[in-house]
Amino acid sequence: MPEDIKVRQRAFEIIKTRSFGRGNIKLASGKTSTFYFDMKPTMLAPEGAHVLSELILARLAGQGIDYIGGLEMGAVPLISTVSLLSHIRNEPLPGFFVRKDVKKHGTRKLIEGLPVDDLRGKRVVILEDVTTSGASAMIAVSAAQAEGAEVVMVLSIVDRGEGAMALYKEKSIEFDSLFKAEEFLAS
Ligand SMILES: O=P(O)(O)OC[C@H]1O[C@H](OP(=O)(O)OP(=O)(O)O)[C@H](O)[C@@H]1O
Numbered sequence: 001m002p003e004d005i006k007v008r009q010r011a012f013e014i015i016k017t018r019s020f021g022r023g024n025i026k027l028a029s030g031k032t033s034t035f036y037f038d039m040k041p042t043m044l045a046p047e048g049a050h051v052l053s054e055l056i057l058a059r060l061a062g063q064g065i066d067y068i069g070g071l072e073m074g075a076v077p078l079i080s081t082v083s084l085l086s087h088i089r090n091e092p093l094p095g096f097f098v099r100k101d102v103k104k105h106g107t108r109k110l111i112e113g114l115p116v117d118d119l120r121g122k123r124v125v126i127l128e129d130v131t132t133s134g135a136s137a138m139i140a141v142s143a144a145q146a147e148g149a150e151v152v153m154v155l156s157i158v159d160r161g162e163g164a165m166a167l168y169k170e171k172s173i174e175f176d177s178l179f180k181a182e183e184f185l186a187s
């Protein structure tokens with residue numbers, strides 16, 4: 001089996017075991033669902049972090065990306081591990097994250113992890129752990145655009161197929177995911 005297919009298969013197994021669950025649950029959008037992906041146990045497992053980062057770097061290869069970013073909390077572990085792996089491979093891809101709320105103390109930054117004004121003119125990919133409506137990742141898109149970045153893609157680990165694709169089509173931003181929820185629902 002080719003290496004990239006093996007890595008994807010391993011990521012699928014880890015997500016299925018550590019992150020996929022069934023049962024009634026309320027979503028960020030306020031809707032309810034009968035299944036859920038809690039991606040943190042995958043992103044924070046050593047092998048999970050590694051395989052997801054490999055898949056993301058493979059998806060972004062050769063596209064002249066300057067920065068990866070995303071909304072707290074979901075995107076934060078991903079941004080860190082993708083950035084680390086990019087350094088190990090000598091193709092550094094720095095990261096930033098966008099706060100949901102600015103702190104009332106400290107530097108009061110909305111965007112954390114980079115020097116002021118550093119996003120101007122930069123090609124940015126917004127990462128997300130799970131997309132449902134896509135509205136959460138859109139907060140990070142808007143924050144990066146407000147700083148002058150060109151957001152070239154939103155890349156989700158798992159897309160639930162419940163609106164994100166249509167949202168980003170309307171915004172004329174490329175959208176992709178490593179996995180679809182239906183793959184787990186069918187397995
Ligand atoms: O596409 P959407 O409809 O916006 O839903 C997906 C969002 O929901 C989850 O975040 P949550 O709000 O649960 O917070 P967390 O990342 O801080 O845990 C997930 O991490 C995404 O950010």
Ligand SMILES: O=C(O)c1cc(=O)[nH]c(=O)[nH]1
Nearest residue numbers: 027028029036037130132
């Ligand atoms: O829509 C959401 O809030 C949501 C769905 C899901 O499967 N996982 C998650 O973390 N958030």
